[in-house]
Amino acid sequence: MTSPEVVRPFPDSEEMEVSFGPQHPATHGVLRVMVKLDGERIIDAKPIIGYLHRGTEKIFETETYNGTIPHTDRMDYTAAATNNQGLVGAVEKLMGVTVPPRAAYIRMLLAELQRLSSHIIWLGTHALDIGAQSPFFYTFQEREIILDLYEEYCGARLTLNCMRVGGQPFDLPEGWTGRCKAFVDQLPARIAEWERLLTNNRIWKKRTVDVGVISAKDAIEWGLTGPPLRGSGVKWDIRKVFPYDHYNEVEFEIPIGANGDTYDRYLVRVEEMRQSVRIVQQCLAKLPDGPVMAKVPKVIKPPKGEIYFSVEGPKGELGYYIVSDGGTKPYRMHVRPACFINLQALPEMVRGLLVADLIAVIGTLDIVLGEIDR
Amino acid sequence: MANPWIAFLVVPLVKIVVILVAVILLAAYLSFFERKILAYMQIRIGPNRVFPRGWLQPIADALKLFSKEDIVPTRAEKLVYLLSPVITTAPALVVFSVVPFASATTLFGLLKEPVTPYLTDINIGILFILGVSSVGVYGIILGGWSSNNKFSLMGGLRSAAQLVSYEVPMGFSVVAVLLMAGSLSLVKIVEAQKQAGVWFFLPGIVAFFIYFVCGVAETNRSPFDLPEAESELVAGFHTEYSGMKWAFYFLAEYANMVVISSVATVLFFGGWLRPFPNVAALAFLDVVPPFLWFAAKVGFFLFCYIWFRATFPRYRFDQLMALGWKVLLPVSLANVMAVGLGVLLMGGAR
Numbered sequence: 089m090t091s092p093e094v095v096r097p098f099p100d101s102e103e104m105e106v107s108f109g110p111q112h113p114a115t116h117g118v119l120r121v122m123v124k125l126d127g128e129r130i131i132d133a134k135p136i137i138g139y140l141h142r143g144t145e146k147i148f149e150t151e152t153y154n155g156t157i158p159h160t161d162r163m164d165y166t167a168a169a170t171n172n173q174g175l176v177g178a179v180e181k182l183m184g185v186t187v188p189p190r191a192a193y194i195r196m197l198l199a200e201l202q203r204l205s206s207h208i209i210w211l212g213t214h215a216l217d218i219g220a221q222s223p224f225f226y227t228f229q230e231r232e233i234i235l236d237l238y239e240e241y242c243g244a245r246l247t248l249n250c251m252r253v254g255g256q257p258f259d260l261p262e263g264w265t266g267r268c269k270a271f272v273d274q275l276p277a278r279i280a281e282w283e284r285l286l287t288n289n290r291i292w293k294k295r296t297v298d299v300g301v302i303s304a305k306d307a308i309e310w311g312l313t314g315p316p317l318r319g320s321g322v323k324w325d326i327r328k329v330f331p332y333d334h335y336n337e338v339e340f341e342i343p344i345g346a347n348g349d350t351y352d353r354y355l356v357r358v359e360e361m362r363q364s365v366r367i368v369q370q371c372l373a374k375l376p377d378g379p380v381m382a383k384v385p386k387v388i389k390p391p392k393g394e395i396y397f398s399v400e401g402p403k404g405e406l407g408y409y410i411v412s413d414g415g416t417k418p419y420r421m422h423v424r425p426a427c428f429i430n431l432q433a434l435p436e437m438v439r440g441l442l443v444a445d446l447i448a449v450i451g452t453l454d455i456v457l458g459e460i461d462r
Numbered sequence: 463m464a465n466p467w468i469a470f471l472v473v474p475l476v477k478i479v480v481i482l483v484a485v486i487l488l489a490a491y492l493s494f495f496e497r498k499i500l501a502y503m504q505i506r507i508g509p510n511r512v513f514p515r516g517w518l519q520p521i522a523d524a525l526k527l528f529s530k531e532d533i534v535p536t537r538a539e540k541l542v543y544l545l546s547p548v549i550t551t552a553p554a555l556v557v558f559s560v561v562p563f564a565s566a567t568t569l570f571g572l573l574k575e576p577v578t579p580y581l582t583d584i585n586i587g588i589l590f591i592l593g594v595s596s597v598g599v600y601g602i603i604l605g606g607w608s609s610n611n612k613f614s615l616m617g618g619l620r621s622a623a624q625l626v627s628y629e630v631p632m633g634f635s636v637v638a639v640l641l642m643a644g645s646l647s648l649v650k651i652v653e654a655q656k657q658a659g660v661w662f663f664l665p666g667i668v669a670f671f672i673y674f675v676c677g678v679a680e681t682n683r684s685p686f687d688l689p690e691a692e693s694e695l696v697a698g699f700h701t702e703y704s705g706m707k708w709a710f711y712f713l714a715e716y717a718n719m720v721v722i723s724s725v726a727t728v729l730f731f732g733g734w735l736r737p738f739p740n741v742a743a744l745a746f747l748d749v750v751p752p753f754l755w756f757a758a759k760v761g762f763f764l765f766c767y768i769w770f771r772a773t774f775p776r777y778r779f780d781q782l783m784a785l786g787w788k789v790l791l792p793v794s795l796a797n798v799m800a801v802g803l804g805v806l807l808m809g810g811a812r
Binding site: 104106112128215218219220221222224225226229285286289291292294295442443444445 | 500503504505506612613616684685687695696771772773774775776777778779780781
């Protein structure tokens, strides 16, 4: 795929190469982008990664299956629950274990709350990058309540380690469902409040509409998943196409955009928050009784074989590919990270735009370097 | 005042010292109010540690900045690097020499003869302000260039382009007021509003709007804060500056905010006049000293600055230029024509 040549107003002017990051206030963590500039116009951008590489996939091979779960927390550290969900789902699929319905519903609750909290961080930081300060603080107020709910459930706020192979480590604490319901019931009003600051704001629209456009065809070719794919108008959501846990028992819509620009991706994520609220409300209403742990051996020993299992993380498709040699530790465990693959499209999306747009596009891709570098 | 030494040396010197100290303190406390107001708008508390309730925070900040190591980047153009903050700060303070804070006063009868609570009233006051404050941009562009940092350079260039573009519509919006007042002296402009019986903001609403938008843009404040857009250019032209040199830039920015607000007050909101200065029924409002009217109006504009910052996202550079040249400039030109025609039909300038 070739992108059109950037039109340069002064073709013989000198290019300037600027290194954005790894210590730059807007490159979200330790992303480094080498940008070639003609004045303010971007001729080329090259993301350089690896500053947060911790060898997670190699560490997986030295841990027992349940022992790998805390390491997944630290990949996309804004969405630990969905990371856990993907891993335990893969191992359970390999072992042929069915999770008790109550455990599956708790997982869906935790995952959707995680999606909310991840999108909330994204909204706050994305707005901050574009210069709107206040939404950052308004959004983090709500995220705080989600983290409190997590803390109450599993003791951790960020690196949750909240799922086990075969089910859930704990049942929900008493009164948790009530507090969770109270939170999600008031959330749509909060989301509307945030939208009032941004959605119809002229400056916000000027900064996001037609910025970082990627067509549906290109988005599929680059392997984009999650909101960047849906923003381009492709109706693709792992929760719908390959339902896991009990996502086929709850009703929700997949919001899609039309133009594939930054504004559409913004609208898609905001609508996804509303859909997550719907899912949480349905899960709370349908929450079955029963055990939260299936009958699995103390030592997890999946049969020899390999498996790929993916979940819809807040950032996109998060897949786990496990090769088991029949032992207690995975022979090889590979992660299909959503952020890493979404980031690849960055040079395509920013070529020919202005410096300010680079920041908007990095924000709209919603990357977390922990997952990119692993 | 018979003794010329007192009239021409002591009194102006005292005024200079008072104005300088007041402006510098105001700039420092403006940062405090900004942090507090932003905090309350953003469900935070803001600085509240430095005794009492954070009120000494600006002083503590200044002390910290004084005691910081004075860093000059190795590859910086040293002389220019050191000089630039001064070039920016000096004009921002000099401008206050012609701002009329209030009408002549005896300080509640303490003095035998009334003194003017401003340094001087020159007959080209507004031109002086526009001219001197434009010098400040040299400090910004030179500072950005001499730091030898790409982010600083881009910030400096953005700032230069922004100031030059917004100077033009701002000038035209001021022309509208000059047509109505028939004078360039700031004191005369206020007195003309007293004669007219109405603040110029009513007949000159378009001019006021253009003036204030340009003023926000000229002081590099949100939503036009591109030169120091932290998410794009780290800190723009002052990325490499620290300690007192940085504090000078900071002082200049906040002093410029006060200048823009003061000039807006003088030109459009009747300076030290009370609302409807000729309506006798409102005479009880004269209890409030003229200076407080002036301060309250300036305070309102400063609050608007902070309010904008809490509300708006940031423009992109090309959009900023388009707004300046394609929207504000034609509108301000048309406004000059309209106001000129109006003044002509009403029988010429007063």
